[in-house]
Amino acid sequence: MMNVWLRFIVGVVLGATSLSMAAKLPPLPVWNDLDKTRIKEGEMVVGMALLTAAGPKKEDDTPEREQEVEVIIEAVDAKPSLDLHKRLEENSNISGVHLEHYFGKKPEGYLVDPQQILSMQERIDFKYALDLHMEESELPIYVYLFDAAQKVPEGYLPQKVYDTVFKENKDPIVIVYYYIGAPERSDFLLAGGVSDRVPEWQVKELLWNAAHKAREKSDVFDQLDGFVGQLSMRLFWVEEILREMIVESVTSIVGQQSPSNSKTDKLVGMLDSAAEVEVPPLVYWVAGGVLLVGIAGVWFLRRKLYFPECPSPCRIGGEVGAKSGGVLSYRNRHKPPSMQREQLGKDFF
Amino acid sequence: MHLSAEECPHCGLVLAQLDELYAGFDRTVRRPHDAAGVLRVADRKRVTKWIARAERAFPQLYFCVATCSLSDEQNIRSYGFWLMNRGEFKDIPESASEDGCVMLLIDVNRKEVCLHVGYLLDAAMNEEESFDALTIGHPYLLESNFMHSIEVMLGGVRKYVKRLRRKARRLAK
Numbered sequence: 193m194m195n196v197w198l199r200f201i202v203g204v205v206l207g208a209t210s211l212s213m214a215a216k217l218p219p220l221p222v223w224n225d226l227d228k229t230r231i232k233e234g235e236m237v238v239g240m241a242l243l244t245a246a247g248p249k250k251e252d253d254t255p256e257r258e259q260e261v262e263v264i265i266e267a268v269d270a271k272p273s274l275d276l277h278k279r280l281e282e283n284s285n286i287s288g289v290h291l292e293h294y295f296g297k298k299p300e301g302y303l304v305d306p307q308q309i310l311s312m313q314e315r316i317d318f319k320y321a322l323d324l325h326m327e328e329s330e331l332p333i334y335v336y337l338f339d340a341a342q343k344v345p346e347g348y349l350p351q352k353v354y355d356t357v358f359k360e361n362k363d364p365i366v367i368v369y370y371y372i373g374a375p376e377r378s379d380f381l382l383a384g385g386v387s388d389r390v391p392e393w394q395v396k397e398l399l400w401n402a403a404h405k406a407r408e409k410s411d412v413f414d415q416l417d418g419f420v421g422q423l424s425m426r427l428f429w430v431e432e433i434l435r436e437m438i439v440e441s442v443t444s445i446v447g448q449q450s451p452s453n454s455k456t457d458k459l460v461g462m463l464d465s466a467a468e469v470e471v472p473p474l475v476y477w478v479a480g481g482v483l484l485v486g487i488a489g490v491w492f493l494r495r496k497l498y499f500p501e502c503p504s505p506c507r508i509g510g511e512v513g514a515k516s517g518g519v520l521s522y523r524n525r526h527k528p529p530s531m532q533r534e535q536l537g538k539d540f541f
Numbered sequence: 542m543h544l545s546a547e548e549c550p551h552c553g554l555v556l557a558q559l560d561e562l563y564a565g566f567d568r569t570v571r572r573p574h575d576a577a578g579v580l581r582v583a584d585r586k587r588v589t590k591w592i593a594r595a596e597r598a599f600p601q602l603y604f605c606v607a608t609c610s611l612s613d614e615q616n617i618r619s620y621g622f623w624l625m626n627r628g629e630f631k632d633i634p635e636s637a638s639e640d641g642c643v644m645l646l647i648d649v650n651r652k653e654v655c656l657h658v659g660y661l662l663d664a665a666m667n668e669e670e671s672f673d674a675l676t677i678g679h680p681y682l683l684e685s686n687f688m689h690s691i692e693v694m695l696g697g698v699r700k701y702v703k704r705l706r707r708k709a710r711r712l713a714k
Binding site for chain 2: 494495496497498499500501502503504506507508509510511512513515516517518519520521522523525528529532533536
């Protein structure tokens with residue numbers, strides 16, 4: 193009995209709810225009379241326009257679609273080229289985005305060639321050469337490649353690039369602007385650490401030698417290879433100078449800081465002073481002695497020997513001479529000079 | 542030979558007899574004087590150089606190397622005496638004294654060698670010492686290697702001339 197009542201109540205509630213929701217929905221579409229007639233006569237099938245391609249077309253469909261497809265092209269500002277490695281003209285100035293590519297940040301490798309002047313194989317070979325240099329040297333070479341007649345703005349010369357890009361670098365480095373095919377235009381900078389104490393003439397000589405070595409080759413890549421090879425060899429001596437300067441500076445600092453009153457320091461100082469004072473005069477004395485001996489030897493060998501005047505009476509009318517010495521005979525093999533000597537003293541006439 | 546004598550008191554030898562004895566010999570004396578023809582051109586040049594060096598060291602002297610081929614009647618001592626007094630020496634240095642001759646004479650026929658000197662060296666000269674100066678060339682002379690023997694004998698002669706100078710200076714005092 194309870195179940196019957198419960199079912200009844202639920203039915204009433206659901207009926208009331210559906211009625212209230214139906215009152216809120218929009219009205220359902222209604223067939224007009226013309227369509228009803230055509231459906232009944234079989235001229236029109238319900239859903240044919242949706243389910244088949246041969247559905248009836250409305251006359252006004254085409255103009256509406258054309259209006260939707262219409263595109264309005266408006267003028268916009270020119271955007272920078274996406275080609276990062278676009279090569280500049282041979283005699284152009286490095287400018288615009290290329291300045292950013294060259295000098296925007298500290299280079300990741302030792303070769304900076306954003307224009308891709310070198311071919312892929314050449315770049316690999318050249319990087320290998322630079323890596324070889326770095327295995328043997330503590331002085332890195334950063335090579336910036338430009339074309340023969342290209343110009344770098346004054347604001348991007350090596351010194352300024354070093355001040356901006358490598359400012360956090362404390363060790364000495366070498367920056368080279370190399371112009372492919374024109375090694376004599378190369379620009380060179382040795383900067384960082386105590387490198388400013390390297391004589392300028394030595395740096396110029398180094399650059400001149402490298403450019404001279406490059407000019408010996410005809411191929412541009414060979415020129416570059418020769419240039420860097422020579423540079424690497426010559427930098428060895430620069431490194432030696434830098435090491436000496438570092439040692440000197442460290443020694444002077446230690447000398448200033450440490451007191452020099454210990455016995456060991458005194459002994460070392462005495463030896464140093466003795467070496468500085470005594471050795472050069474000793475060398476001078478030895479050299480002077482050798483020179484004197486040499487001069488005396490030359491004089492002894494080249495001296496002229498004179499005979500004193502000893503008047504001697506003439507012999508049987510001869511005006512010039514002369515006295516004859518003992519006669520040495522070599523007729524008899526078994527009669528040596530010692531035996532002949534015993535017979536001397538006999539007058540020959 | 543006897544000093545201050547116009548002729549030898551023992552045998553009566555005079556220079557005129559030597560002129561007759563060596564009448565066929567060339568009186569022009571080149572240095573070296575290779576009358577026997579045993580030296581090659583290159584050898585003569587070497588001897589010439591040696592002579593030039595020796596004459597630079599002894600400005601008063603002039604040196605000569607002579608070769609000859611004497612007969613049995615002739616003698617290397619008398620020939621040397623005759624050649625030195627009668628010979629016309631070529632290219633003698635201006636500084637050289639006329640009696641400053643030093644002549645090494647080799648007789649390739651009788652196989653003898655002798656050293657002759659002028660009056661400038663006469664007083665200091667000793668027969669044995671001059672003989673000793675030449676003995677170093679004896680082995681090469683036995684093999685007829687004349688150039689080598691001349692080279693080594695000239696070395697000995699040079700040393701001997703230095704010794705003569707020292708001796709002459711002592712005698713002069």
